[in-house]
Amino acid sequence: MPTNDESAHKFNADELQAPEWINDDLFAKVLANCEKKDSQIRIKSTKISPASMKGDHYASVMFRAQLQYQLNGVDKARSVILKTMPESEGHKKEMLGKTDIFEKEIIMYTEVIPRFEKVLRDIGDSTVLKAACLYYSLSPRKVIVFEDLVPVGYEVVRDRPLTEEEVKAAYDKLAKWHAISHKINLEEPHYFDKFYQGVFNMSALAKQDFVIRGITTFIEVLRETPSLSKYVPYFAAVESTTFQQCRASFDEYRKSPKPGAFYVLCHGDFHCKNMMFKHNKETGKFEDVMLLDYQVGYVGPIVMDLIYSKYFILDEHLRLEFPALVYRYFTTLTGTLKKIGFEGELPKLAEIHKQFMHHKHFELFLLTTFLPMWMAMKDDIDMDSVMTSEEYRRNLCKSAEYIKYLESALPRLLHLGYFED
Numbered sequence: 001m002p003t004n005d006e007s008a009h010k011f012n013a014d015e016l017q018a019p020e021w022i023n024d025d026l027f028a029k030v031l032a033n034c035e036k037k038d039s040q041i042r043i044k045s046t047k048i049s050p051a052s053m054k055g056d057h058y059a060s061v062m063f064r065a066q067l068q069y070q071l072n073g074v075d076k077a078r079s080v081i082l083k084t085m086p087e088s089e090g091h092k093k094e095m096l097g098k099t100d101i102f103e104k105e106i107i108m109y110t111e112v113i114p115r116f117e118k119v120l121r122d123i124g125d126s127t128v129l130k131a132a133c134l135y136y137s138l139s140p141r142k143v144i145v146f147e148d149l150v151p152v153g154y155e156v157v158r159d160r161p162l163t164e165e166e167v168k169a170a171y172d173k174l175a176k177w178h179a180i181s182h183k184i185n186l187e188e189p190h191y192f193d194k195f196y197q198g199v200f201n202m203s204a205l206a207k208q209d210f211v212i213r214g215i216t217t218f219i220e221v222l223r224e225t226p227s228l229s230k231y232v233p234y235f236a237a238v239e240s241t242t243f244q245q246c247r248a249s250f251d252e253y254r255k256s257p258k259p260g261a262f263y264v265l266c267h268g269d270f271h272c273k274n275m276m277f278k279h280n281k282e283t284g285k286f287e288d289v290m291l292l293d294y295q296v297g298y299v300g301p302i303v304m305d306l307i308y309s310k311y312f313i314l315d316e317h318l319r320l321e322f323p324a325l326v327y328r329y330f331t332t333l334t335g336t337l338k339k340i341g342f343e344g345e346l347p348k349l350a351e352i353h354k355q356f357m358h359h360k361h362f363e364l365f366l367l368t369t370f371l372p373m374w375m376a377m378k379d380d381i382d383m384d385s386v387m388t389s390e391e392y393r394r395n396l397c398k399s400a401e402y403i404k405y406l407e408s409a410l411p412r413l414l415h416l417g418y419f420e421d
Contacts, residue, residue: 012383014086015050018063021141022048022082027067030080030135030145035071044068044075051081053158060101060295061086064148079148080134084141099204100197101295102142107194108294109133109144112265116180123339127176131290154276154290158378161315162272168328169289170275170313174267174305175332177291181265183342185299198268198298200243200250210387214369215239217390221397228403231410234419238364245361253299261301261355262347268296270305271312271374302347303355307363311371316405326352360418367409372396375405 024043031041051062063082070076085102113130120127132147157166184191199205219235222228238245248256253263267274274293279286306329310322318325330349337346356363373386376396385392396402413419 011050042070171329178264179336218368
């Protein structure tokens with residue numbers, strides 16, 4: 001384990017010490033699930049450490065376990081990732097304790113994604129959409145155990161923006177995911193019934209102060225910033241309705257589907273920390289991206305993941321190339337639909353762009369409420385303070401980096417008509 005000083009800066013506090021129930025008994029079950037049923041397994045040693053860095057995630061607790069064991073008398077080693085729910089008392093446990101995010105993710109990894117991958121294999125496409133799920137349990141505690149991707153060359157990108165090549169690869173996988181889910185959803189309307197609730201229509205989130213008052217804090221900062229104060233009337237006009245409109249977008253497919261709209265199984269949290277990238281160790285050449293974290297998937301409008309990705313995958317320079325990246329996504333989407341035998345009407349690029357405007361309130365919410373927090377992730381951000389302290393959030397909104405971005409982004413939104421009724 002790292003020293004205390006290193007731990008305080010690098011890792012989430014609730015991942016510094018694994019709970020007692022993460023022990024050899026659990027690992028024996030994991031290994032028994034991985035090996036042949038009649039195998040004799042003896043665990044020799046385990047080394048447990050945090051599986052991620054501070055700022056990588058919030059809605060779970062993750063550990064890496066490096067296992068040394070004997071399989072039928074032969075020495076073996078395996079590294080696994082354990083994902084579980086928060087146990088420490090506090091805001092995170094209170095907010096997430098009553099959700100079904102673990103149940104949904106288990107279904108994703110054991111039923112939905114394997115089906116998606118089979119569809120791809122049937123057309124000769126070897127795209128991998130998930131890490132291997134080695135074990136899971138909901139009782140007595142919720143836990144999912146995955147293959148550790150680090151030993152096979154994958155890593156989370158933390159110290160630089162994603163390259164255009166990496167972004168395109170992520171959009172290609174998203175497009176294939178969306179295409180397959182759209183076809184299944186039309187042919188089997190009840191297949192995704194358990195995926196009715198995304199982040200914005202979870203009752204736990206709707207009660208959070210940082211969600212409800214985020215845009216209010218943003219407007220206060222605009223009012224105090226001379227270069228941005230002229231935008232106050234635009235945001236004041238939508239202050240009381242933006243979050244409810246976001247919820248309506250997330251509810252749209254279930255409650256008021258629109259004629260001709262294109263609905264897919266959305267990833268729901270499609271950001272760059274929910275991806276791992278693999279590069280050739282010798283040449284540095286990009287090889288693959290692995291998508292992660294399927295806890296908050298839901299059936300919704302096709303553009304929702306794309307809007308989310310604009311702010312949490314792309315840096316400010318690639319955001320200027322967003323139309324070209326959407327075209328890349330669109331080409332992969334329609335190409336995949338044709339290959340998998342979709343017989344319905346294919347989406348049109350112009351219609352997708354109309355959907356961006358139809359769901360513009362979601363983009364405005366992300367820009368005003370989530371983006372300042374995201375920009376601060378590379379620093380030593382305190383997520384509990386983000387969730388509970390309005391003053392802390394106000395200071396994030398006042399950061400020089402965020403203000404500078406707004407000075408270029410808000411004029412573009414104005415020119416695109418985002419502030420019109």
